[in-house]
Amino acid sequence: MIEENEYDPPITYPTKLHKGRYCPVCAEEAVSPLGSTDNDYLIIEEFPYAMLTPKRTSFNRNEIFPQSILQLELDKVGMLLGKFRFVSVFPHFSHENGDPNANCYASGLARAVDEINGKKGVIILGANLCKEFTGYELKKVCGLSYVDTKYMPDGDVPRVFLPSIDTIYSTGAGEFGLGLMRFAKQIGVI
Ligand SMILES: [Zn+2]
Numbered sequence: 001m002i003e004e005n006e007y008d009p010p011i012t013y014p015t016k017l018h019k020g021r022y023c024p025v026c027a028e029e030a031v032s033p034l035g036s037t038d039n040d041y042l043i044i045e046e047f048p049y050a051m052l053t054p055k056r057t058s059f060n061r062n063e064i065f066p067q068s069i070l071q072l073e074l075d076k077v078g079m080l081l082g083k084f085r086f087v088s089v090f091p092h093f094s095h096e097n098g099d100p101n102a103n104c105y106a107s108g109l110a111r112a113v114d115e116i117n118g119k120k121g122v123i124i125l126g127a128n129l130c131k132e133f134t135g136y137e138l139k140k141v142c143g144l145s146y147v148d149t150k151y152m153p154d155g156d157v158p159r160v161f162l163p164s165i166d167t168i169y170s171t172g173a174g175e176f177g178l179g180l181m182r183f184a185k186q187i188g189v190i
Helices: 066-074 102-115 127-135 165-171 174-186
Strands: 041-045 084-088 121-125 159-162
Touching: 041 102, 066 102, 066 165, 066 174, 084 102, 121 127, 121 174, 127 159, 165 174
Parallel strands: 041 084, 041 121, 121 159
Antiparallel strands: none
């Protein structure tokens, strides 16, 4: 099924997950979004790290889960993981043989942007998505409020751009935690 899409550039392939669980472009099984679409806040990742659960992951049993890290950081600013809806632009990880598919990305970006409608706040993770949404390098706008972006269908939705969760493994949570705190203040949680 071909759907019209209001975002630039217009795309001509489906954005809805096929049968709710397959990438509509390449048919790879999707990692399901987490949390209800009715949840107040949204986290957008490029790849579905935060959606991984212990049941379906290549992470070592002894490693700390991305979701656990996020939970810890949210706890520090008094926010609950359960208030969030999680989506990823790529609904799956890279294909075994080859680069991520640009059409999977474009389809997923439209799908993720659609989710922003009605949200009270959006956290967008990772340098690539920051560049995509704002045109800026993440290091220039990390944690700042109301950075201009071309993908905000609902007007002035509070948003923040933060490092991806996997960077916390290598660099620690300092910058991430600070940005999260600014976001919590921005939306009036603290
Ligand atoms: Zn795909």
